[in-house]
Amino acid sequence: MKRRIIITAAIFGMLAVIAGAFGAHGLEGKLSAKNLEVWRTAVQYQFYHTFALIFLSTLTRFKLRLVGHCYILFSLGIVLFSGSLYVLACSELIDWSWLPVLGPVTPVGGLLFIAGWVCLGVAALKIK
Secondary structure, eight states: OHHHHHHHHHHHHHHHHHHHHIIIIISBTTBOHHHHHHHHHHHHHHHHHHHHHHHHHTTGGGOOHHHHHHHHHHHHHIIIIIHHHHHHHTHHHHOOTTGGGGTTHHHHHHHHHHHHHHHHHHHHHHOO
C-alpha cells in the first residue's frame, strides 16, 4: 500500500507541476483572468492533496484500513475537483457546449477531500 500511495503522489505531483507551468506559460493571454485563477486553484488543491498522500504513506505502518480509504478519497478528490476545474477553466478554448454539466462535479470532489480529511483524523485517533 505504501508504494502505491507514493507512486500515486509522485504522478499527481508531477502533473501538478506540469499543469502549473502550463497555466503560467501556455495559457496566459489565452484565458480570462477569472479562468486563470480557476486553473491556479486546481493546481493548488492538487498540490495540497498530493502532500496529504505523501503524509498518508507514513501511516501505512499502522495497518489501518482507513489509510486505504483516505488514499481513495484524496485521489478521487484530485481527479474530480482539480480535473473538473482544469476543464472548466479551459471552456473558452475548448468551446464544448456540454461543459457546464461538469460544474456539479467540482463540489463532489471537494466533498471527497473533506471526507478524506475526516477519515485521516479518525485514523489518527485509532493509532495506539
